[in-house]
Amino acid sequence: MHMKTLILPRDERTQPLRIVPGYPQTPLRNPARPLVKRDPTLSELTGPLEVAGRVKVLGGDIAGHGATQAIGQLMHLRVRVLDEDGAPVGGTVVEIWQANAAGRYIHPNDDDHAPPDPNFYGAARLVTDESGAFELRTVKPGAYPVPTRDGWWRPPHIHFSVFGRVWLSRLVTQMYFPGEPLNQQDRILNAVPDPAARESLVARYVPPATEPYNALVFEHQIVLRGRAATAAQP
Amino acid sequence: MMVPTGEATIGPFFPPRYVDAGANDLTQFEGRKAKGDVIEIRGRVVQEDGAPLENLIVEIWQADAQGIFRHPADPRHAQADPGFFGWGRAATGKDGCYTFRTIRPGAPAGRQPHVNFMVMFSGLLRILKTTLFFEDGPDPVLNLVLNRKNLLIGKEAEPGLYTFDIRLRGEDETPFFDD
Numbered sequence: 001m002h003m004k005t006l007i008l009p010r011d012e013r014t015q016p017l018r019i020v021p022g023y024p025q026t027p028l029r030n031p032a033r034p035l036v037k038r039d040p041t042l043s044e045l046t047g048p049l050e051v052a053g054r055v056k057v058l059g060g061d062i063a064g065h066g067a068t069q070a071i072g073q074l075m076h077l078r079v080r081v082l083d084e085d086g087a088p089v090g091g092t093v094v095e096i097w098q099a100n101a102a103g104r105y106i107h108p109n110d111d112d113h114a115p116p117d118p119n120f121y122g123a124a125r126l127v128t129d130e131s132g133a134f135e136l137r138t139v140k141p142g143a144y145p146v147p148t149r150d151g152w153w154r155p156p157h158i159h160f161s162v163f164g165r166v167w168l169s170r171l172v173t174q175m176y177f178p179g180e181p182l183n184q185q186d187r188i189l190n191a192v193p194d195p196a197a198r199e200s201l202v203a204r205y206v207p208p209a210t211e212p213y214n215a216l217v218f219e220h221q222i223v224l225r226g227r228a229a230t231a232a233q234p
Numbered sequence: 235m236m237v238p239t240g241e242a243t244i245g246p247f248f249p250p251r252y253v254d255a256g257a258n259d260l261t262q263f264e265g266r267k268a269k270g271d272v273i274e275i276r277g278r279v280v281q282e283d284g285a286p287l288e289n290l291i292v293e294i295w296q297a298d299a300q301g302i303f304r305h306p307a308d309p310r311h312a313q314a315d316p317g318f319f320g321w322g323r324a325a326t327g328k329d330g331c332y333t334f335r336t337i338r339p340g341a342p343a344g345r346q347p348h349v350n351f352m353v354m355f356s357g358l359l360r361i362l363k364t365t366l367f368f369e370d371g372p373d374p375v376l377n378l379v380l381n382r383k384n385l386l387i388g389k390e391a392e393p394g395l396y397t398f399d400i401r402l403r404g405e406d407e408t409p410f411f412d413d
Contacts, residue, residue: 014237016242020359025356029281029355030402031407038374041342041344042307042343046303047305048295049305054263095249107250109289159247167350171238171239192240196237201239221239223236223238223239
């Protein structure tokens with residue numbers, strides 16, 4: 001575990017635009033003034049560690065079993081959480097949420113047409129292991145229409161909230177699936193200008209290689225801000 | 235060097251169960267009471283047209299009463315208050331208001347006492363970061379917003395109760411930081 005973390009400015013092209021054409025809430029909720037550039041101090045270069053001691057960890061198996069297995073395509077998602085040096089970020093809390101196979105969330109804000117699944121809540125909260133890895137057993141989320149009523153559908157995606165080692169490594173992101181036609185027109189995925197950065201938000205399909213071959217397998221990588229600082233310090 | 239993953243909005247469906255009961259009360263940790271003066275921080279979060287935003291997620295991070303962060307990068311962290319975790323989360327209600335119960339932080343080296351804020355919501359593709367101060371004074375972050383300082387200084391509405399409204403956009407919008 002690194003004591004000190006170095007945070008460098010990000011390449012803006014790898015991060016989403018703040019105001020997105022066709023996403024009507026964005027011009028109402030994003031600051032009109034330019035953000036104030038600041039050099040991080042100790043306050044932003046520290047942050048909550050061991051968040052698992054503060055919130056309830058729910059585990060990473062949310063697909064259900066036997067008679068209570070959720071409807072949909074069973075999938076295993078293997079994720080690694082790394083820092084900008086490629087070093088694993090172990091022991092950090094990851095919060096995951098997603099729609100069910102029909103594209104419905106269990107949330108008061110979702111009054112969409114699609115049916116809820118009594119066997120699927122769609123929320124996993126877990127802690128990465130020493131290698132920065134975690135595995136999620138779930139069903140593949142469905143796509144759903146956005147209430148802009150102009151043909152925008154969200155492609156299948158999974159939400160992640162990750163804490164990391166310091167305040168400025170906190171990340172909220174979404175992961176997409178390869179080969180989905182809706183990826184091409186999604187206003188959130190395509191808000192990231194750099195094509196390689198967009199591609200890194202898409203999971204990799206891995207042919208199932210072990211018994212019982214009953215689940216699709218995807219792999220994904222999440223890179224948090226921060227490098228190990230090497231400056232000599234007391 | 236690896237490229238940090240692109241951010242995305244938290245969206246409208248962040249699970250309510252992730253706002254754990256007591257996550258907005260920082261005054262105790264692992265059965266111990268935090269040292270220092272208990273305070274409450276309350277505020278309303280609004281968008282450009284003044285509409286209050288419900289179910290918006292606010293997270294805070296702060297030093298303990300002695301100005302020490304519970305993190306190994308703080309040279310004094312061995313003396314950190316074992317009853318103080320320093321992080322909290324709240325969701326706004328129908329009226330757009332959040333509440334935290336915490337202790338008034340001490341001054342970290344070179345800084346005025348302050349609380350770091352993060353705002354996450356549908357329509358925000360990036361986390362918005364700002365900082366609450368309790369009074370004016372020399373501080374490298376407060377100094378960056380000289381003519382808008384008043385928007386970052388909480389008002390002591392009654393003893394121990396600070397209000398800190400967050401306006402995401404519009405006249406008198408809250409200063410947000412890029413770091």
